[in-house]
Amino acid sequence: MYAQAASSVTVRTDIAELGVTRGLSRQATGHLMAISSLQRIAPGATLFAEGDDADSVYEVVHGMLRLYKLLSDGRRLITGFLSAGHLLGLASEGVCVFTAEAITEVTLCRYKRPAFERLIDEVPGFARRLLTITSDELRAAQDRMLLLGRKSASEKVASFILLMADRQSRSGVEVVDVPMTRNDIADYLGLTIETVSRTLSKLRQDGLIALTPARIEICDRDELEELAAGESDAGF
Amino acid sequence: MYAQAASSVTVRTDIAELGVTRGLSRQATGHLMAISSLQRIAPGATLFAEGDDADSVYEVVHGMLRLYKLLSDGRRLITGFLSAGHLLGLASEGVCVFTAEAITEVTLCRYKRPAFERLIDEVPGFARRLLTITSDELRAAQDRMLLLGRKSASEKVASFILLMADRQSRSGVEVVDVPMTRNDIADYLGLTIETVSRTLSKLRQDGLIALTPARIEICDRDELEELAAGESDAGF
């Protein structure tokens, strides 16, 4: 709905404010805009699949994507949920190493790789900016490894809720939009859908959160943070 | 032993062949060498700890390091084992997000951050080179997430053996050095030491590997690869 409401003009303005260009000169931003094109995909649609040629770099303008990897028997791990401002496809040189699918309707800004790479070499500070972005992602990836390898189910779910909350940081907001399904959450946390559901129910019963479909309200952030940090508070 | 045998001259030569400078001009390499200093640490020693000021970037010249993150109750996840050629500390701007400890005796090439960052801006192609390195790490991190979140114990252990084998790629070599303890392996795979030990024993009984302390020999690489890829070969 809201995606259709965005007029073409509004969206062109958005590009100048995208994450990639933050800190770059007006001129550099111009160069980037010159090689960009807009793309819109429907909920559930695949942007690209693991194994595809990686011919573009994208930035999310609007909506939410899931990135995932599969094992041959279908086991899935969602490596990330991407929302407005996130860059994607940068790490995939040659062949895509994950699949990217739309969760909601998604608007993307697309940069063809050859032109994008030329800019990396030519625009001063651009490579540096991209380096900062990938470094941040790497740090987040290490946090995810700790979560996947060493946290219990309730610690994982608590961490997930707080991550989503912080990302939608109209600060002090304690109602979190959850556009993805329980299945997506499970595959993001390395759990099953049933365990996610049960754990959310438990958190609700314990008064840490309130649940409405597609929305989670944080009722006791302190307790939730303690749980997420793994301070093995007896009882969880 | 071997580390003491390396003369100062030998080591200076090594620096010119380090991973960071690959593909850079002789001049750029010179700039890097100008701000570098060598450092040697003993097995078990800590290079820096999670929370420390991140004042340097390092490259491993010799030996093996473990990087890890801790939860407050002591649960540990090893985010990576670093050997010669690996860069470290690049992603940590401000504060270190993990601890780095020597497994064997380790020789490092150290670059102070301010000088290093100046080079990023001044040496053409350097930021681009670092971007490639972090992108590679990011791809590896996503593989680790899939492993940690969705693979079984035997799949994890098989993946680990193959990873170590490929890294020591004198190609066709099927005897893998394993300088780290079972505990390190467990904390790398998100398992317990007992499960790692049992799983290795099982792989030995099944004829996929042979075990000598601190060394693993690959006997049936095909089977091991199938197992690592998660092609749920019944019986594992």
Add this chain to the structure above:
DNA sequence: CGCAAACTTGATGTTGCTCAAGCTAGGTGG
């Protein structure tokens, strides 16, 4: 209103963890 997809809840099962011995190898001192 009815249908399908998503979600919840319960009963049972299995993987990997915990607790507890024993074993092995390498280094040290008598």
Add this chain to the structure above:
DNA sequence: CCACCTAGCTTGAGCAACATCAAGTTTGCG
């Protein structure tokens, strides 16, 4: 040189957390 000691490793028995299987329930949509 050998016996001892310790850190690391292996193995076993029992257990808990999470997965699996199986109904039901809710929700959103045509």
